Every structure is written in C-alpha cells, then in structure tokens.
Amino acid sequence: MPALRTIRTVCPRNCYCTCGMLVTLDEANRIVSIDGDPENPATGGHVCLKGLAYARRVTYADRLLTPLRRRASGAGFEPVGWDDALGEITQRLSRVRTEHGPEAALYYEGSGSHGALGGLAMAFWRQFGGCTTTFGDLCWPAGLEATRLTYGDNRHNHPSLTVQGRMILLWGHNPAETNIHQWRLILDAQAQGARVVVIDPRQTDSTDGADVHLQPRPGTDAALALGMASVIVEDGLHDSEFLDAHAHGFDEYRQRLASFPLERVASITGLEPEAIRGLARDYARTKPALLIAGFGLQRHSRAGQTMRTVALLPALTGNVGLAGGGWQYANLASHCLRPLRLPPEPAAARSIPVSQVARHLETLDRPPIRAAWVERGNPASQNPASHRLREALARLDLVVVVDQFMTPTAELAHFVLPAKTLFEEEDLVTAYWHPYLQWRAKILSPPGDVRPETEIWRAMCERFGYDTSYFPGDREAFLRALLPEGCAATLEDVKARPIDLSENGDVAFADHRFPTPSGKVEFASDEAAAVWGVDRVPAYAPAAEGAESPARGRFPLQLLSCKTRDRIHSQFGNLDWVRGVERPHLLDIHPDDARARGIADGSNATVWNDRGRIELVVRVTPGIRPGVVHVLEGWCHDGDPDVNALTAEGITDMNHGATFYECLVEVARA
Amino acid sequence: MSGAGFLLDLHRCVGCGACVLACRIENGRVETAAWRRVLPLNLRRRPSGPTYFLSVACHHCDEPACLTGCPSGAYEKRADGIVVHHEDLCLGCRYCEMTCPFSAPQYDEAKGVMSKCHLCAHRVDAGRLPACVAACPTEALQFLTAAAVPPDGAGDRVPGFADPAGCGPALRFLPPAGARRSVLFRSLEEALKR
Numbered sequence: 001m002p003a004l005r006t007i008r009t010v011c012p013r014n015c016y017c018t019c020g021m022l023v024t025l026d027e028a029n030r031i032v033s034i035d036g037d038p039e040n041p042a043t044g045g046h047v048c049l050k051g052l053a054y055a056r057r058v059t060y061a062d063r064l065l066t067p068l069r070r071r072a073s074g075a076g077f078e079p080v081g082w083d084d085a086l087g088e089i090t091q092r093l094s095r096v097r098t099e100h101g102p103e104a105a106l107y108y109e110g111s112g113s114h115g116a117l118g119g120l121a122m123a124f125w126r127q128f129g130g131c132t133t134t135f136g137d138l139c140w141p142a143g144l145e146a147t148r149l150t151y152g153d154n155r156h157n158h159p160s161l162t163v164q165g166r167m168i169l170l171w172g173h174n175p176a177e178t179n180i181h182q183w184r185l186i187l188d189a190q191a192q193g194a195r196v197v198v199i200d201p202r203q204t205d206s207t208d209g210a211d212v213h214l215q216p217r218p219g220t221d222a223a224l225a226l227g228m229a230s231v232i233v234e235d236g237l238h239d240s241e242f243l244d245a246h247a248h249g250f251d252e253y254r255q256r257l258a259s260f261p262l263e264r265v266a267s268i269t270g271l272e273p274e275a276i277r278g279l280a281r282d283y284a285r286t287k288p289a290l291l292i293a294g295f296g297l298q299r300h301s302r303a304g305q306t307m308r309t310v311a312l313l314p315a316l317t318g319n320v321g322l323a324g325g326g327w328q329y330a331n332l333a334s335h336c337l338r339p340l341r342l343p344p345e346p347a348a349a350r351s352i353p354v355s356q357v358a359r360h361l362e363t364l365d366r367p368p369i370r371a372a373w374v375e376r377g378n379p380a381s382q383n384p385a386s387h388r389l390r391e392a393l394a395r396l397d398l399v400v401v402v403d404q405f406m407t408p409t410a411e412l413a414h415f416v417l418p419a420k421t422l423f424e425e426e427d428l429v430t431a432y433w434h435p436y437l438q439w440r441a442k443i444l445s446p447p448g449d450v451r452p453e454t455e456i457w458r459a460m461c462e463r464f465g466y467d468t469s470y471f472p473g474d475r476e477a478f479l480r481a482l483l484p485e486g487c488a489a490t491l492e493d494v495k496a497r498p499i500d501l502s503e504n505g506d507v508a509f510a511d512h513r514f515p516t517p518s519g520k521v522e523f524a525s526d527e528a529a530a531v532w533g534v535d536r537v538p539a540y541a542p543a544a545e546g547a548e549s550p551a552r553g554r555f556p557l558q559l560l561s562c563k564t565r566d567r568i569h570s571q572f573g574n575l576d577w578v579r580g581v582e583r584p585h586l587l588d589i590h591p592d593d594a595r596a597r598g599i600a601d602g603s604n605a606t607v608w609n610d611r612g613r614i615e616l617v618v619r620v621t622p623g624i625r626p627g628v629v630h631v632l633e634g635w636c637h638d639g640d641p642d643v644n645a646l647t648a649e650g651i652t653d654m655n656h657g658a659t660f661y662e663c664l665v666e667v668a669r670a
Numbered sequence: 671m672s673g674a675g676f677l678l679d680l681h682r683c684v685g686c687g688a689c690v691l692a693c694r695i696e697n698g699r700v701e702t703a704a705w706r707r708v709l710p711l712n713l714r715r716r717p718s719g720p721t722y723f724l725s726v727a728c729h730h731c732d733e734p735a736c737l738t739g740c741p742s743g744a745y746e747k748r749a750d751g752i753v754v755h756h757e758d759l760c761l762g763c764r765y766c767e768m769t770c771p772f773s774a775p776q777y778d779e780a781k782g783v784m785s786k787c788h789l790c791a792h793r794v795d796a797g798r799l800p801a802c803v804a805a806c807p808t809e810a811l812q813f814l815t816a817a818a819v820p821p822d823g824a825g826d827r828v829p830g831f832a833d834p835a836g837c838g839p840a841l842r843f844l845p846p847a848g849a850r851r852s853v854l855f856r857s858l859e860e861a862l863k864r
Contacts, residue, residue, distance in 0.1 A: 033695060035804065046807040052691035056700070176684040180807045187682050187808060196848065205684045208721045208850045565686050576701075577694060581687025581708060601714070623715035 003027055008037055008495070010429045010438035011051050012422050013568045014111035014139075016179035018431035019043040019051055020498050023423065023443055031055045039497040042159040042434035043181045049566060049581060056577045057421065058444065062405055064418040065448025077416065082449060082459070085415050090463045092398040092414075093128075093371060100367035102129035103350040108357065110377020111139070112571060115427030115440060116482050117454050119340045121375065123470035124457045130348030132369060136656025138354055138383065140330065142298040145532075145655035146307030147329050149525045150315075152515030156328040157290075158506035159434050163189045164324030165290035169283060170198045171310055172221065173294025176205035177564045179433060182292075183209075195286070197279065199224070200296070201560065202588070202630055203623030214279060215625040216269040217547035218558045218661055221297045222540035225309035227265025228280035229316055230257045237284035239318025246512050247315060249524025249537065256537045268540065268548070270625070284317045288325030296562065300543050300662035304654030308528070308538035315521040321509040333435035333502045336484040337428060341470060355658035356649045358385040361392035371398035375419075375453060378570045380409035381636035384658055386644035387612055402453060405574055408636050418450045425452040426475045428482060428494070436498035437484075439491075442475075532654040545648065545662045547627070555609050555664035557593065561633040561643045570636040585640070586619035588630040589667060594620045597668055604670035607631075609663070612645030615670050629667060633660075673751010673816045674789060675730050675840025676803070677824060681847040682810035685710055685723030692805030693727065696790060703776045705787040706802055711830040722846045724831055725811055727787035727802070728753060728774035732838030736786070739769030744784070750816045751840060752789045760784050771835045789813075814842065 006024045011017070020037025034052050038045035057063075067085035068077035096104050107125050109118065125131040147154050162168070162185035175183040187209065190196050196210040199221070207213040216224050232238050233254060243250050266273040283289055291314050298307050311327050319325040352360040357379055361369050372393060380390045386408075393399055393412045401413040410416045423443040430437055446452065451459075458471040472478035480491040489499040504510065516522045529536040542548040547558060566582040567573050573582075587605055599605050601620040606613060607629070616631060624630055631643050650659030685708045693699060693706045706727035712719045730753045737745035737753060744759040745766070755775065760783040766775040767784065775786040790800035794813075798804070803813045814820060824842040826833070833839055 031695070033801075046805065047688070048807050049686050049688040049691050052688055052695060052805060055691075055695045180684070180686060183684065184682075184808045190848070203715045203721075208715075209681060209684070209848050211848050213849055565684070577691055580704060581690050583685075583710070583713065619714060621714045622717060 004032060007441050007443050008439070008497075009423070009441040009443060011047065012114040012427070012429045012440055013050065013571065014114060015568055016433035017043055017048065017181050018429065018434065018436070018438065019047045019181070020436070020438055021047055021051060025443065029444055031058070037498070040434070040436060040438070042436065044184060046181060046184075048180050049578070050568065050572050053572055053575055053577050054422070056575050057572070058423055059447075060575060062574060064404060064406070064416060065450060066418060067449065068416040070414045082451070085417065086459055086463055089398065089400055089415055090460070096371045096397055097129065100370050102346070102348045103132045104367040104370040105131040106361070106369045106372040107131045107133050108372060108374045108377055108379060110375070110379065110382070112376035112378075113422065114429050116337050116340070116479065117425070117427050117472070118376065119342075120454050120471060121457050122342050124460050124466065126343040126346055127461065127464065127466040130346040130350070132350045132352060132364075134354035134357065135351045136354045136651070138658045140295045140298070141655035141657040142303030142652040143293065143295060143307045143329050146298075146304045147311055147327070149516070149528045150308055150311045150522055151327065151509065154330045154332040155502070155504070155508045156331045157323065157326050157508050158502065159185060161323045161506060162186060162290065163192065165189050165194050165288055166324065167195045167197065167283060167286040167289040169289060169291045170196070170206060170210070171291060171293045172200060172297030173292050174200065174204045174206045174296070174562070175292075176209060178294075180565065182433065195282070197282075201625040201628045202562065203621070212279070214271055214275055216271050217625065218560060218628060219300045219302065219543050219546040220269040220540065222302065222306040222309040222538065223260060223265050223268040224271070224276065225313060226257060226260035226540060227262055227269070227276050228283065228313065230260050230265070231262060231277050231280035232284045232316060233257055235281065235284070237281065238316050242315070242318035242320070246514070246520050248516070248518035248520035248522045252537045253312070253523035256539055260540065270547070283313065287319065288322050289314075289317065289319050290325055290328060291319070292328040296661065298652065299658065299660045300546065301650050301653060301659050302541055302543050303652040303657055303659075304528075304532065305534055305538040305541070308525075309540070312521070312523055312538075315523075320521065321507060321512055323507050326508060330432045331435055332432060334430040334437045336501060337430065337482045338485065340482070343467070343470065353651055353656050355384055355651055355656070357383055358389035358392055359649050361389065370396055372396055373400045374409055375402045378403075378407040378409045378636065380412060381407065381570050381642060382634070382644065384644055384647040384649045384660065385611065386642055402456065407570065417456060418448065420446050420450055420452045424450065425454070426479060428479050435500045435502040437494055437501050438498045439495045441495070528654070534653055543662050545664045549664065551664050555666050557627060557629045557665050557667060559607070559646060559663040559665045560628060560630045560661050561647070562630060563634070564632050567634040569634045573635060574637050584619070585632060585635055587616040587667070588619050588621050588624045590624050590626040590628070591620050591622055592626045593629070593667070594618065599667065599669050605667050606670045607646065607665050607667050609646055609665045611648065614641040614643065614645055616641050629665065671814075671820070671826070671838065671840045671842065672732050673730060673747075673840055674794065675751065675814050675842070677812040677814050677820060677842045677844065678725055679810045679812070679844040680722040680828060681844065681850060682808045683723045683725055684808060684810075685725070686807060688805045688807055689725050689802035689811055692801040693787070696793070696801035702778055702780070705774075705776060705785070709830070720829065720846050720850055722850050725802070726772065726841070728789070729772055729837070729839030729841045730789055731840060733836065735769040735771065735835055735837050736766035736775055739765045741765060748791070750794075752791050752794070754788045754791055755784060755786050757781070757783050757785065771833070771837065772839065814840070
C-alpha cells in the first residue's frame with residue numbers, strides 16, 4: 001500500500017454549506033479521495049458533487065497554468081511570462097492613471113472564492129491612489145438588512161437543531177438543490193413527523209419532497225406574509241405574551257394588516273384563500289415551527305420590505321428563541337475576523353453599485369473607466385445586462401482577469417492571469433449557514449506558473465515601488481493575527497477542527513435580547529425609514545416589473561433564473577464530470593402558456609424583452625406556475641444562452657442588492 | 671436477494687450525482703464512462719407520475735446475466751454476492767453488454783475490455799462502505815450486506831425499474847413520500863390496497 005496522507009480543509013465556494021473536507025493524497029500528490037469532515041456537524045461528514053468535482057477540476061486539461069496575453073491581431077491569446085505580463089500591465093495601468101486619474105481603473109471582485117486574504121488587493125489599489133470599486137452585493141443584502149432591522153443581528157439557530165422543528169416552512173428556498181446538507185436535516189425532521197411546506201412558484205426537488213407546496217406569483221411574498229398575519233391575528237393565534245414583552249410597533253403593524261384581508265391577498269398572490277388561511281393556521285399552531293427564507297424572494301426592487309414582512313412571522317407566533325423554531329436567513333456568527341491591515345483609504349476612491357456595472361462603464365465620466373481588473377468573478381455572464389457589460393469591457397484600454405479557466409469575462413481580457421485553486425494557498429474561511437470558522441489548508445503547490453492572488457498583488461506593489469509589508473510573510477502567523485478578538489481558539493484549534501464562533505449558544509435570541517434600537521423585535525422601524533426611506537411598517541407594494549405591472553401587456557411572463565446543485569453560479573459547468581450529471585438546460589413553461597403560443601415541448605423558443613433576446617429549448621411542464629418561465633442561471637460555455645442579457649440593472653429597496661427576478665419577458669416559437 | 675447490494679430511498683434521493691463522482695474518484699473512472707448513473711423519472715413533473723431518481727450501477731444480481739453470458743469466465747460471483755469482473759480474463763467481446771438488462775458493464779475503448787461496479791469490494795473487504803454510499807449527502811443510497819435484512823417497506827420494484835430477465839437484482843427501494851408520490855401514484859396505491 002502506498003503511503004496516503006489525509007488533510008483537513010474547507011470548500012470556499014459561495015454556498016450555504018461551506019463543507020469541511022478531508023482530502024487524501026498519495027505519494028505523488030494525486031487526490032485519491034475527497035470526504036466530508038465528520039467534525040463539522042452541519043455538513044455531517046459529506047461534501048456534494050461540486051466538492052467531489054475538485055478531484056477533476058484542479059488538474060483539468062483546460063486549467064490556465066500560465067499568464068496569457070491577447071495577440072496583437074486581437075484574436076485569441078498567447079502564453080506570456082509573468083515578467084512581461086506584469087510589466088505591460090504596469091505600463092498600461094500607469095498610463096490610464098496619468099491620463100485619467102486612479103479612479104479610471106475599476107477593481108471588480110466577485111464571490112468566486114471566500115477567504116480572508118481576498119481583501120489584500122486593496123493594499124495595491126490604495127497605494128495606487130484609489131480606484132473605482134463596487135458596493136452592494138448581487139445576491140443577499142436586502143434580506144440581511146431586513147433581518148438586521150427586525151431582529152438586530154443576522155444569526156440563527158445551529159443547523160443541527162433543524163431536526164427539532166415540527167413544521168419547516170421553506171420560503172423561496174430550495175435546499176434540496178442549493179443547501180443539500182440542510183436538506184438531509186429537513187428529511188430527518190420530516191421522518192420524525194415534521195411537516196415540510198414550500199413556498200415557491202416552481203416545482204423543485206425540494207417541493208417534490210415536501211408535504212405541502214404553495215405556488216404564489218413571484219414578487220408577491222409580502223402580500224402573502226401580511227395575509228397570513230391577518231389570519232393569525234384575526235384568529236387570535238398570535239403570541240400575545242411574547243409580543244407584549246418583545247415587540248416594538250406591533251399596534252401599527254396590526255393596523256397595517258387591515259389593508260391585507262384574505263380576499264385581496266388571494267387575488268395578489270394568485271393563491272386560493274383557503275390555502276393561505278390553512279397555511280397561516282398551521283404555521284401559528286405548530287411549535288416549534290422553523291421558517292427558513294431563501295435568497296429567491298428578495299431578488300426584486302421591493303426585497304427589503306418583503307423580507308421584513310416574512311421575518312416578522314416567527315415573532316408574531318412566538319417562534320423566536322427556541323430550538324427547532326426561529327427565523328433563518330443567514331448566520332454571520334463566523335464573520336468576525338479582524339480586519340486586514342491596509343494602507344489608509346485615499347481621497348480618490350469611488351464606488352459604483354455592483355448591479356449596475358454595465359451602466360457605469362457606459363456612462364461614468366470624470367473620469368470614465370478605462371481599465372478593469374476582475375478577480376473571483378465572471379461579470380460578463382453573471383451580472384445584469386451582461387451583453388452590455390461585455391461590450392463595455394471590450395472598449396477598455398486594459399482588462400485583466402484572474403481565473404482558473406477561460407470564462408466569457410476572460411475572453412474579453414488583454415491579460416488573463418492563472419489563479420490558484422482552493423488547495424493551493426492557506427486561508428481562513430467563514431460561513432453563512434453554520435457558525436464555523438474553518439482552515440483552508442495548502443495541500444498542493446500551485447501547478448505550472450500559477451501564483452496565488454496575494455503574490456500577484458505583492459508583485460504589482462513591487463513594480464510600482466509600493467510598500468509590500470501588508471502581504472503575508474509567514475502565512476500562518478499572518479492568519480493567526482486575524483483570529484477574532486477574544487476568541488478562545490488558537491490557529492492550531494482551527495486547523496484541527498471547525499470552530500463554532502456563536503457567542504450566544506446554539507439557539508439564537510434564546511435570551512430574547514434583540515440588538516435593535518428599541519431592544520425589541522421591530523415591527524415598526526424608524527431606522528428603516530431613516531436609512532432607506534421606506535415605510536417604517538413594511539407593506540406589500542407591486543414591483544415595476546412584477547405580477548401587477550402594466551408592462552405585462554407587452555411582456556406577460558415573469559422570468560426566474562434560479563440556482564441548482566451542479567454549479568455555483570458559472571463555476572463547475574466546464575467540467576465533463578459535472579456535465580455528465582447535470583439536468584438539461586431548458587426554458588420551463590407551463591402547458592397553458594406554451595399552448596397559447598403554439599410552442600411544443602422540445603422546440604426552440606425566443607425569449608425577449610426590451611433589454612435583450614436569447615434562444616432556448618423549451619420544456620413544457622405543469623410544475624411551474626402559469627405566467628412564470630424559468631431557466632437556470634450560470635451557464636456560460638459553448639454557446640450557452642446568456643440569461644442576463646434579459647435581466648435589469650435594478651437595485652433593491654435596501655442594501656444595494658440586484659433584482660434578477662424582476663424581469664418580464666415574452667416567449668415565442670423560434 | 672441473497673447477497674450484498676444497495677438500498678435506495680427514493681424519498682431522500684435528490685438525484686444530485688455525488689454518488690457518480692465518488693465512484694469516478696474511487697475507481698479511477700476519470701475520462702471513461704461512469705459505472706454509476708442517475709436516471710431521473712418524470713423530469714417534466716407531470717402530475718400523472720411520481721418524480722424521483724434512480725441512482726443505479728451494477729445490481730450484483732442473484733442470477734447475473736453478465737456471468738452466465740460470459741464466454742471467458744471473466745465474471746465471478748463472490749460468496750457475499752458481489753459480482754466482480756476480472757479484467758485479465760476479459761476478451762472484450764461485449765456479450766455482457768448485451769446480456770445485462772441494466773447496462774451495467776461498460777466498454778473501455780482504450781483497454782479493449784469491459785468494466786463495471788464491483789460494489790467497492792476492496793472497501794467492503796476492509797470494513798468500509800462503498801464510495802457512492804459514503805458520499806451520498808442525503809444518506810439515500812445505502813449498502814446492504816449479505817446478512818442485512820432490508821428495512822420494513824423496502825420493495826424490489828418501482829415504476830421505472832423492472833427486472834425483465836429475472837436476474838434478481840440486489841437492489842431494494844424505499845418508496846417515495848411527500849409530494850414525490852404523484853396524485854395518480856397515490857391513488858393507484860390506494861386502489862391496490864382496496
């Protein structure tokens with residue numbers, strides 16, 4: 001038997017699970033197995049197909065192993081040494097700064113790999129004199145802010161308590177596809193008698209396993225939540241004792257409910273009144289009931305207020321602070337690393353909303369953007385208005401993309417720099433479903449000419465003659481210094497097992513202390529009104545491109561572009577192993593909508609609106625709500641349709657999120 | 671079912687494919703066809719049928735058609751029921767590809783021989799679970815030892831899976847629950863009960 005060694009590490013993808021992993025290598029440093037870390041009780045000793053796919057990904061033939069430079073002809077790339085690549089990049093960046101100022105350079109970082117060291121790019125850019133960065137987040141910020149405004153903090157119960165729920169209400173959440181280790185816990189709860197209810201306009205692998213499935217119109221969740229609350233309060237099923245002691249603004253909220261009688265809510269959501277009443281009563285009468293909200297119901301312009309209405313239901317029913325119950329959106333317990341030491345922020349720093357990169361590349365003036373550096377991201381496929389973003393990137397004087405593989409963004413670059421994988425540099429990785437801080441071990445040396453991003457930025461600083469003391473010498477010592485203040489665990493502890501950083505035990509808000517301005521759960525929030533200019537008591541309001549929009553005359557179908565198991569956005573889709581197990585990539589349309597348009601199952605269809613047009617193969621399925629069409633996002637290889645050519649550059653009502661699911665389209669036979 | 675095999679819980683399986691990739695890693699199936707595959711039933715989610723996934727590889731049958739049809743004696747049924755294929759005895763004639771009703775044996779173009787799932791016999795012999803079972807994130811795919819008694823409610827037939835040649839596959843199913851069981855499926859079951 002050859003000698004094997006097993007190393008504990010963590011998957012750093014932008015995913016709920018953030019799995020602890022055990023990677024076993026042989027004497028030749030080949031990966032012989034990838035297993036789940038049994039020391040992480042949330043992921044329960046398992047990884048998922050993506051975690052397993054690393055065995056293919058790190059040595060995949062398409063992996064970029066050397067810097068590439070666009071050929072002088074403009075067509076294709078040629079390998080180039082680091083010295084030449086960084087030398088030319090330095091020259092061009094300097095020219096851009098001389099001609100236009102430092103903010104003419106855009107630094108764009110995506111969510112492609114989580115780790116504390118990612119922030120070190122700013123050690124370069126701040127010494128550069130500043131640059132243009134992005135603010136906000138494409139994914140989840142409205143829900144985070146709504147939760148913070150309501151409960152004071154983004155924390156929730158430990159995942160292991162999921163099995164104690166007697167009812168699990170999944171709202172705009174599809175864990176069977178996007179949080180598979182949570183789905184295992186939900187199945188365990190269900191096997192012990194819990195009812196699983198899903199609210200989702202689509203039939204998914206989660207709804208297939210559920211006991212009850214409600215399919216409201218997308219974007220009407222606030223009305224549904226307020227309608228449920230009306231029923232609960234009317235029937236006297238709210239928890240008066242909890243509300244008297246721990247609710248702020250309940251009377252105003254109660255008055256608001258009068259505007260959402262059942263019949264009105266049924267007509268807004270497209271659900272049967274009795275279904276809403278039944279769900280409301282069932283939820284209010286079951287304790288503990290666990291309400292888990294996904295990101296799906298906050299990808300539209302009314303996101304924050306919607307999330308506030310939904311987040312209030314656990315408080316209304318006294319389901320807060322108990323095992324098996326609660327409000328679950330994101331758990332940021334592990335997000336408490338000390339900040340990186342960085343140079344002082346220069347005056348010339350400028351920032352643009354991340355959901356509006358295309359618009360700002362087109363219109364920013366004084367100075368215009370002339371150069372872009374993209375890391376851990378693929379905005380040319382993943383951001384709204386992707387087709388315009390591509391055109392805008394193609395007009396720049398310099399585009400540098402750091403990635404492991406060619407992407408639609410990298411195809412537009414002047415220089416593509418090869419990026420490390422998760423196995424090729426140490427880091428500390430936080431999570432957002434479980435409370436664990438985990439150590440990402442360096443298991444392999446970077447292959448070929450690959451350099452970790454930290455080393456690329458150090459080299460850039462050297463070329464510009466900047467201070468390089470911000471970069472790690474001894475990486476372990478550097479990361480040790482980032483451990484949270486007052487953290488009892490040492491770096492050795494973190495390397496030995498995932499470390500739970502919950503400060504308040506496994507049950508969030510068990511002490512009923514809410515760090516809000518009132519110290520209570522805020523049914524009315526002055527802070528929401530002051531910071532975001534929204535109604536202090538949340539309500540439902542129709543979105544500009546929603547179910548009740550006048551624009552539905554021309555574009556009658558609501559397009560959703562959801563996530564599934566085999567990708568993290570546009571990652572993993574290039575791998576043959578993943579392509580071998582993925583589901584077909586189709587436009588889901590209801591038989592009624594297909595029939596009205598003469599579209600047959602398996603035929604080609606055009607999907608368009610005023611922003612763009614794509615072509616897709618159709619799957620006619622009764623599983624989707626009439627009036628809604630769906631295609632999975634994240635496909636960006638080999639002529640895949642570019643769904644973000646259709647999506648709008650909207651911004652959520654709070655915290656600068658994107659509005660991917662507020663997207664009306666029409667579909668016709670191609 | 672007289673020997674070792676698999677138990678698949680059709681309610682817990684979400685067809686994720688982790689079993690397929692774990693098998694690839696464990697058995698060096700890197701650029702060749704995978705031994706295990708996931709067959710979705712009713713991807714269009716028609717309400718007339720149930721919606722679930724069949725994760726299948728070799729079923730290590732009681733009467734293996736691959737073995738009886740092999741002219742070179744390349745197949746062996748072990749005492750514990752595991753059907754193994756001996757590459758060194760294989761002629762590459764591909765008869766087993768025709769005789770196996772479940773398409774378990776795969777032809778390896780590069781080597782000119784067949785290969786198939788051996789239930790990770792090397793792991794089982796070392797007291798470990800097959801790689802696909804160990805990797806299953808929802809614990810839907812389980813290993814049944816030769817001595818194991820399948821749990822209550824486990825059956826050997828579900829819509830979408832048949833044993834046309836009477837091979838006696840060592841595969842048991844726990845039936846779908848919740849919404850996976852379509853209206854029609856449920857009513858059929860109820861009709862059968864009556």
